[in-house]
Amino acid sequence: MAAFGSFALLLALVLCAYNLLAGTIALRQLSTGAAGRISPERLAETARRAGISSFIAVSAAAAALLYSVFTNNFSIAYILHHSNRALPGPYKFAALWSGQEGSLLLWAWLLAGYGFVLRLRHKVDVRLTAYASTILAAIQVFFLLLLNFTALPFAIAPGEIAGDGFGLNPLLQYPEMVIHPPMLYLGYVGFSVPFAFALGALMMRYPGEKWIHITRRWTMVTWIFLTCGVVLGMHWAYAVLGWGGYWGWDPVENASLMPWLTGTAFLHSVMMQEKRGMMKNWNVWLIFSTFMLSILGTLLTRSGIVSSVHAFAQSSIGNWFVGFLVITLIVCTFTFVLQRDHLKTEHKLESLVSRESSFLFNNLVLLAACFTVLWGTLFPVLSEYVQGSKVTVGAPFYNRVAVPIGLFLLFLTGVGPLLAWRSSSFKSIRKNFIAPLVAGVVTAIILTLFGVHFWQDEGSFYSLVCFSLAALVTTAIGSEFVRGAAVIQRHTGQNILASMVQLTRRNTRRYGGYLVHFGIVVMFVGLAGSAFNRSVEKELGFGQSMDLGPYHLVCQSFTQETNANYDTEYSLMDVYRNGKKQFQLAPEKRFYQASQQTQTMVANHSTPLWDLYLVYEGKNPETGLPIIKAFLNPLVMWIWIGVAIVVFGTAVALMPNLTATLASQRNRPDTLAASAEVEAPALRGGD
Amino acid sequence: MSTLACGVLLLALFGYIFWPERHVEAQTKKTRLDFLEERRDVVFDNLRDLNFEYHAGKYPEEDYAAQRASLENEAAEIVAEIDTFRLA
Numbered sequence: 001m002a003a004f005g006s007f008a009l010l011l012a013l014v015l016c017a018y019n020l021l022a023g024t025i026a027l028r029q030l031s032t033g034a035a036g037r038i039s040p041e042r043l044a045e046t047a048r049r050a051g052i053s054s055f056i057a058v059s060a061a062a063a064a065l066l067y068s069v070f071t072n073n074f075s076i077a078y079i080l081h082h083s084n085r086a087l088p089g090p091y092k093f094a095a096l097w098s099g100q101e102g103s104l105l106l107w108a109w110l111l112a113g114y115g116f117v118l119r120l121r122h123k124v125d126v127r128l129t130a131y132a133s134t135i136l137a138a139i140q141v142f143f144l145l146l147l148n149f150t151a152l153p154f155a156i157a158p159g160e161i162a163g164d165g166f167g168l169n170p171l172l173q174y175p176e177m178v179i180h181p182p183m184l185y186l187g188y189v190g191f192s193v194p195f196a197f198a199l200g201a202l203m204m205r206y207p208g209e210k211w212i213h214i215t216r217r218w219t220m221v222t223w224i225f226l227t228c229g230v231v232l233g234m235h236w237a238y239a240v241l242g243w244g245g246y247w248g249w250d251p252v253e254n255a256s257l258m259p260w261l262t263g264t265a266f267l268h269s270v271m272m273q274e275k276r277g278m279m280k281n282w283n284v285w286l287i288f289s290t291f292m293l294s295i296l297g298t299l300l301t302r303s304g305i306v307s308s309v310h311a312f313a314q315s316s317i318g319n320w321f322v323g324f325l326v327i328t329l330i331v332c333t334f335t336f337v338l339q340r341d342h343l344k345t346e347h348k349l350e351s352l353v354s355r356e357s358s359f360l361f362n363n364l365v366l367l368a369a370c371f372t373v374l375w376g377t378l379f380p381v382l383s384e385y386v387q388g389s390k391v392t393v394g395a396p397f398y399n400r401v402a403v404p405i406g407l408f409l410l411f412l413t414g415v416g417p418l419l420a421w422r423s424s425s426f427k428s429i430r431k432n433f434i435a436p437l438v439a440g441v442v443t444a445i446i447l448t449l450f451g452v453h454f455w456q457d458e459g460s461f462y463s464l465v466c467f468s469l470a471a472l473v474t475t476a477i478g479s480e481f482v483r484g485a486a487v488i489q490r491h492t493g494q495n496i497l498a499s500m501v502q503l504t505r506r507n508t509r510r511y512g513g514y515l516v517h518f519g520i521v522v523m524f525v526g527l528a529g530s531a532f533n534r535s536v537e538k539e540l541g542f543g544q545s546m547d548l549g550p551y552h553l554v555c556q557s558f559t560q561e562t563n564a565n566y567d568t569e570y571s572l573m574d575v576y577r578n579g580k581k582q583f584q585l586a587p588e589k590r591f592y593q594a595s596q597q598t599q600t601m602v603a604n605h606s607t608p609l610w611d612l613y614l615v616y617e618g619k620n621p622e623t624g625l626p627i628i629k630a631f632l633n634p635l636v637m638w639i640w641i642g643v644a645i646v647v648f649g650t651a652v653a654l655m656p657n658l659t660a661t662l663a664s665q666r667n668r669p670d671t672l673a674a675s676a677e678v679e680a681p682a683l684r685g686g687d
Numbered sequence: 688m689s690t691l692a693c694g695v696l697l698l699a700l701f702g703y704i705f706w707p708e709r710h711v712e713a714q715t716k717k718t719r720l721d722f723l724e725e726r727r728d729v730v731f732d733n734l735r736d737l738n739f740e741y742h743a744g745k746y747p748e749e750d751y752a753a754q755r756a757s758l759e760n761e762a763a764e765i766v767a768e769i770d771t772f773r774l775a
Contacts, residue, residue: 001689003689003690003693004689004692004693007689007693007696008693008696011696011697015700015704018704039711040714041711041712041713041714042708042711044714045708045711045712046704046705049703049704050704052703053700053703053704056696056699056700057696057700060696122712125717126712126713126714126715127714127715127716127717130714206717207717207718207719207721207722208717208721208722208725208726209725209729210717210725274729275729275732275733277726418745420740420745420746420750421733421737421754422754422757424750425747425749425750427747427749427750428745428746428747428750431744431745431747432745483743483744483745484739484743486744487739487742487743
């Protein structure tokens with residue numbers, strides 16, 4: 001199987017190299033009109049097919065590695081170091097991306113998968129897709145070079161074949177780890193597609209903005225995968241690391257956040273290019289940066305150049321990635337300089353109070369956040385290079401900048417949709433802003449009366465601002481739905497809820513986007529709860545207790561158990577509220593035999609109001625009694641609910657509009673005569 | 688077994704890539720007319736959106752009139768250029 005896997009990877013490299021070479025020659029011949037022995041169209045077609053075939057070859061390699069892990073083939077060094085016989089099935093699957101070589105194979109496989117779909121759908125614009133396919137092949141070649149010459153997933157372990165493997169890192173033996181890395185990688189890798197289209201469109205001086213329309217769904221799908229990947233990482237950190245939080249500004253967390261920030265900025269600013277032909281230079285650099293930040297993210301996660309609880313590999317492939325980043329930057333800069341006259345804006349910003357300016361501010365704020373995170377993440381590396389000693393940047397640095405930036409973004413989320421394109425008059429602002437402002441102010445007053453005193457500390461102040469802005473934005477979004485639904489209601493006579501559904505189906509992109517904004521608001525509410533976190537730590541023997549918030553925790557017992565994969569120590573904690581037993585929690589600590597590593601398993605009881613989060617810290621060596629740390633974390637559940645709403649909103653935004661569906665049905669010969677419906681332009685739902 | 692699998696994979700993929708195809712998609716260059724037609728559709732969409740937001744009570748009459756006039760001018764310029772191309 002190792003020989004087959006290695007061969008499949010080598011074959012994939014040859015196919016991608018052919019795609020790159022033949023694709024480049026064909027595109028050159030087509031643009032210069034030069035003739036070759038084979039027609040350029042035919043040559044381009046073989047290049048496209050080679051790209052499609054590369055997916056089959058990389059899939060064969062991935063299947064070979066999976067087969068090897070499930071059959072405990074410890075002759076392969078990668079399997080020996082990342083699996084063992086007692087490892088449960090789903091974690092054997094996760095072993096595919098738990099190490100350097102496997103995760104690079106996953107990158108290459110996902111990239112080939114995206115390329116496969118792109119190349120199959122080439123009829124959408126044959127020439128532009130040929131450019132994108134060739135650029136994508138260049139990226140594939142880089143990853144396949146790594147897999148064939150530096151990080152070999154099928155390398156044979158020296159010496160005799162071991163009877164059992166060294167096991168999977170215990171931190172990775174958690175259900176989310178089966179889906180978190182693929183999600184994150186789907187996000188990272190996915191940005192290659194809009195990048196390839198943007199670079200291709202610039203190279204060929206593609207007239208118009210249709211490339212944005214073609215890549216819109218790609219970008220949104222990629223963005224939602226990255227969002228889910230980042231949030232699953234947060235949830236994993238919360239559930240596994242046992243420090244009571246979900247975001248520690250760890251370099252690898254930051255690495256996933258940076259492309260998310262620029263990708264989010266891109267998703268907003270391309271709307272200006274689509275609708276008004278503005279910000280073309282900006283958008284091109286946004287997607288270039290997003291792609292490069294994705295590569296940087298992979299470099300940070302996989303090279304070990306920064307210390308992180310999320311980095312599970314250390315190697316020398318960093319130089320390869322740095323080289324690739326430099327080449328990418330040179331190609332992008334060269335193409336931009338050569339073709340910059342093609343990116344002339346068609347309109348100028350007419351007013352500072354307009355939808356365009358809100359997008360511009362949104363972009364500037366997102367980029368400021370990205371720069372802050374980039375600076376903080378790379379500062380230890382730079383300080384070590386300049387001074388010889390590593391100076392790390394802690395959470396207070398990020399929080400000082402990121403919290404106000406986040407709140408300003410939240411404010412823009414509410415304000416932007418209420419502003420008109422081009423310019424908004426004072427009358428229009430007054431008309432649209434009164435209700436949201438009243439909601440925000442009333443919320444602030446109510447919360448102050450209920451004890452959230454902004455003058456107490458910084459956390460309370462920011463939380464109060466966050467809750468008030470959440471009310472403002474929710475009202476703004478709600479008013480958009482109600483106003484639009486009222487128009488539908490006037491024309492159709494449906495009730496307001498049915499009209500809202502109809503409205504959303506008629507302009508899925510706009511109203512799906514609003515749902516995404518609402519999901520973000522809900523997430524912010526969850527994040528704001530962290531200002532009121534409480535914790536208590538105590539040594540608890542049988543029958544002993546401690547109090548936290550409304551809960552009374554009693555240690556019912558503590559014990560040890562053993563199974564094939566790990567030994568475990570845990571406490572059984574009865575949780576009482578108002579004198580009544582509510583539920584039982586069992587925080588534990590595991591010792592994994594294969595890897596000889598310990599791992600905390602948090603016990604968490606989550607409610608919409610707060611999480612009761614228990615950590616088994618270990619036993620006091622003097623008394624032999626377990627030490628339990630309990631956290632009461634308010635509103636955490638709303639972060640996960642918010643993400644679910646974001647996913648739903650994105651799914652809605654990805655659906656075709658009802659009018660477009662009806663139009664395509666009407667245009668079908670069999671329905672053309674039967675259809676008598678005439679759409680009123682005003683009923684479309686806006687954009 | 689591995690050698691056989693490698694051979695099958697190699698032959699199948701090379702066969703797929705170089706198998707003579709009768710119909711190959713032509714790589715046409717996008718014209719100025721294509722671009723103008725796309726732009727026209729976008730401006731019409733913008734007009735529809737403006738109408739909708741006006742009906743939803745989002746804009747005062749005077750803002751609506753000014754923006755509509757501006758978009759209609761833009762659309763008229765594009766349509767005129769399309770007509771010029773078509774006549775030529």
